[in-house]
Amino acid sequence: MQNDKFYNDTLIEHNIRPDFKCPMEDADMTLNGINPSCGDDISLFIKYRNGIIEDISFDGVGCAVSQASADIMAGLVIGKTKQEALYLTDIFTRMIRNEATDDEIEELEEASELKDISHMPARVKCATLGWRTLKEALEKAE
Amino acid sequence: MSIDVKKIREDFPLIKNSSDVYFDNAATSQRPVSVIEAEKIFSEKYNANVMRGLYPLSIKATEIYEDSRKAVQRFINAKSSREIIFTRNTTESINLVAYTWGLANLKADDEIVISIMEHHSDILPWQMVSRMTGAKLKYIDCEPDGSITDEALDKAFSDKTKLTAIVHVSNVLGCVNDIEKISKRAKASGAKLLIDGAQSVPHMKVDVQKLGADFLAFSGHKMLAPMGIGVLYGKEELLEEMPPFLTGGEMIESVTRTDAVFAELPHKFEAGTVNASGAYALKAAIDYYDKTGIENMQKAEHELTEYILKGMKAIPGVKVLGSDDAGNHTGIISFTVDGVHPHDISEILASDGIDVRAGHHCAQPLLKHLKVMSSARASVMFYNTLSEADRFLNSVSELRRRMGYAE
Numbered sequence: 001m002q003n004d005k006f007y008n009d010t011l012i013e014h015n016i017r018p019d020f021k022c023p024m025e026d027a028d029m030t031l032n033g034i035n036p037s038c039g040d041d042i043s044l045f046i047k048y049r050n051g052i053i054e055d056i057s058f059d060g061v062g063c064a065v066s067q068a069s070a071d072i073m074a075g076l077v078i079g080k081t082k083q084e085a086l087y088l089t090d091i092f093t094r095m096i097r098n099e100a101t102d103d104e105i106e107e108l109e110e111a112s113e114l115k116d117i118s119h120m121p122a123r124v125k126c127a128t129l130g131w132r133t134l135k136e137a138l139e140k141a142e
Numbered sequence: 143m144s145i146d147v148k149k150i151r152e153d154f155p156l157i158k159n160s161s162d163v164y165f166d167n168a169a170t171s172q173r174p175v176s177v178i179e180a181e182k183i184f185s186e187k188y189n190a191n192v193m194r195g196l197y198p199l200s201i202k203a204t205e206i207y208e209d210s211r212k213a214v215q216r217f218i219n220a221k222s223s224r225e226i227i228f229t230r231n232t233t234e235s236i237n238l239v240a241y242t243w244g245l246a247n248l249k250a251d252d253e254i255v256i257s258i259m260e261h262h263s264d265i266l267p268w269q270m271v272s273r274m275t276g277a278k279l280k281y282i283d284c285e286p287d288g289s290i291t292d293e294a295l296d297k298a299f300s301d302k303t304k305l306t307a308i309v310h311v312s313n314v315l316g317c318v319n320d321i322e323k324i325s326k327r328a329k330a331s332g333a334k335l336l337i338d339g340a341q342s343v344p345h346m347k348v349d350v351q352k353l354g355a356d357f358l359a360f361s362g363h364k365m366l367a368p369m370g371i372g373v374l375y376g377k378e379e380l381l382e383e384m385p386p387f388l389t390g391g392e393m394i395e396s397v398t399r400t401d402a403v404f405a406e407l408p409h410k411f412e413a414g415t416v417n418a419s420g421a422y423a424l425k426a427a428i429d430y431y432d433k434t435g436i437e438n439m440q441k442a443e444h445e446l447t448e449y450i451l452k453g454m455k456a457i458p459g460v461k462v463l464g465s466d467d468a469g470n471h472t473g474i475i476s477f478t479v480d481g482v483h484p485h486d487i488s489e490i491l492a493s494d495g496i497d498v499r500a501g502h503h504c505a506q507p508l509l510k511h512l513k514v515m516s517s518a519r520a521s522v523m524f525y526n527t528l529s530e531a532d533r534f535l536n537s538v539s540e541l542r543r544r545m546g547y548a549e
Contacts, residue, residue: 005544006490012546038485038501039516061515063485
C-alpha cells in the first residue's frame with residue numbers, strides 16, 4: 001500500500017497537470033460551484049456559441065477528485081452541443097452513484113476511469129461538483 | 143509524575159480494541175471503562191426521574207445528579223454548585239447566555255467583543271444578539287501564531303463594550319489565550335467575560351475564579367464523558383437576574399393559568415427531564431482526571447505534541463498552523479501539505495488507519511484571516527503513544543509522493 005499511488009494514474013495526472021484549469025476572460029458564462037463541507041470551490045468558464053460549447057475552462061481549489069473530475073469533464077464536453085453535454089453529465093452522475101450501464105459508461109471515454117469513486121460515498125459530491133455546475137450553467141443558456 | 147500509557151490504554155476499550163490511530167481527540171475524546179460503566183450503573187440501579195418522586199429511588203437519583211454537579215463545581219473551582227448548569231454541550235451553553243443575558247442586557251450602541259479565532263458556536267449566537275438588539279459585534283484579530291497584541295485589544299475594547307466572549311484554547315491553532323489579561327480589559331470596560339472552554343477544560347487546570355470568568359462553557363464529550371452532557375458555569379448574581387432559557391417542567395416553583403414562579407438556581411435553567419446518567423458519567427470522567435492527575439495528562443500530551451511538531455518540521459512541503467512552541471498547541475496540530483488538499487490528506491491517512499479531521503474546523507473566519515482555505519488537523523490525548531505519532535509522521539511524509547509528486 002505504501003508504495004502505491006493513492007488514486008489511479010488518470011486522476012493523479014489531471015489533478016497535478018490539468019489541461020483546462022485557467023480563468024477565461026472572454027467567457028459567455030461564468031458559474032461558481034461549491035461544496036461547503038469540504039471547501040471545494042470552483043468557477044466554470046464557458047464560451048457558448050450557436051448551441052455549442054466552443055471553449056470551457058475552470059479555476060479554483062478543491063481536493064484531487066473534484067479538480068481532476070472537472071478537468072476531465074472539460075476535455076469531454078468541449079465542442080459538444082448543450083444536449084450532448086447534458087446527456088454525458090447525466091451518465092456521469094449515474095455512474096458515480098453506481099446506476100449506469102457499461103455501454104453508457106463507455107461513452108464517457110476518459111471520465112469512465114473515475115468509476116471507482118462510486119465505492120467512496122464521501123467523495124461523490126467532490127466528483128460531481130464540476131458536472132453539477134456545468135448542468136446548472138447549460139440549463140440557463142439560451 | 144509520568145503516566146504509564148500502556149496501563150492507561152487498558153482503560154479505554156475503543157483504543158485497546160482498535161489498531162487505528164485515533165488523532166481526532168479535539169472533536170471528541172474516547173471513554174474509559176469507568177465512564178461507560180457509570181451510564182450502565184445509572185440505568186441498572188438509579189434510574190428514576192430526578193427531583194420528581196418522593197420515593198427512595200427518585201431521591202437517590204436526585205442525590206447522584208446533585209453530587210455530579212458538586213464534582214463539576216470542584217473541578218473548575220466555582221464558589222457554589224448553584225453556579226453549575228447542566229446543558230447538552232458548549233454550543234447550548236453559549237446559546238443559553240446569548241438568548242438570556244444577551245437579549246436582556248444588550249442594546250443598540252453596546253458592543254460585543256469576540257476574537258477572530260472563535261469556533262462558529264461562539265460567533266453565531268453573538269451575530270444573532272447583534273441582529274436582535276442592534277449591539278455591534280467587534281473582533282479581536284490575532285497574529286499568525288495565534289497571539290493577540292495589545293494593539294489588537296485596544297482596537298476591540300471601548301467603554302461601550304458590554305460583553306467579551308473568547309475562546310480559551312483555539313480548536314484550530316491550539317494556542318492558549320491570555321484570559322487573565324483579557325479579563326482585566328473586560329473589567330476595565332465594565333464588560334462581562336464569557337470563556338469558551340471546550341478545548342481548555344479537558345487539557346489543563348481551569349479555575350473560574352482565578353480567570354475572572356463570568357461565564358464558562360464546556361462539553362463533557364471532549365473530556366472523556368459521553369455526548370449530550372455539557373456545562374455552563376455562571377456567576378450566581380448574574381444567573382439570578384437572568385430570565386430562563388427554555389421553560390416548562392422541572393424549572394418552576396408554581397404555575398397558574400397566566401403566570402409562573404421559576405425555580406431557584408440552578409434548576410431555573412434546566413427545563414424538562416435532565417440527562418442524569420450523562421451527569422453521573424461526567425462525574426466518573428472527573429474522577430478519572432483526579433485519579434490520573436490533570437498535570438500528568440497535560441505533560442504526556444505536551445511530549446507527544448513536541449515530538450510531532452519536530453517530526454513535521456523535517457517533512458518537506460508540510461506547514462503547521464500556529465506557534466512553533468508545543469506549549470502553545472494543547473495537543474492540536476493543524477497542518478497543510480503543498481499541493482495536497484486536506485480532504486485527500488484525511489482520506490489517505492484514513493487508508494493507513496489514522497483518523498484526523500479535515501476542513502474548516504467550524505472556524506471559517508479564522509481560516510480566512512490566516513489565508514488558509516482549509517486544513518487537516520491531528521489532535522492528541524494522553525492515551526496516544528509515540529509509536530502512534532511515528533505512524534502518523536510516516537504517513538504524512540508519504541503524502542506528496544502518493545499524490546504523484548516526484549520529490
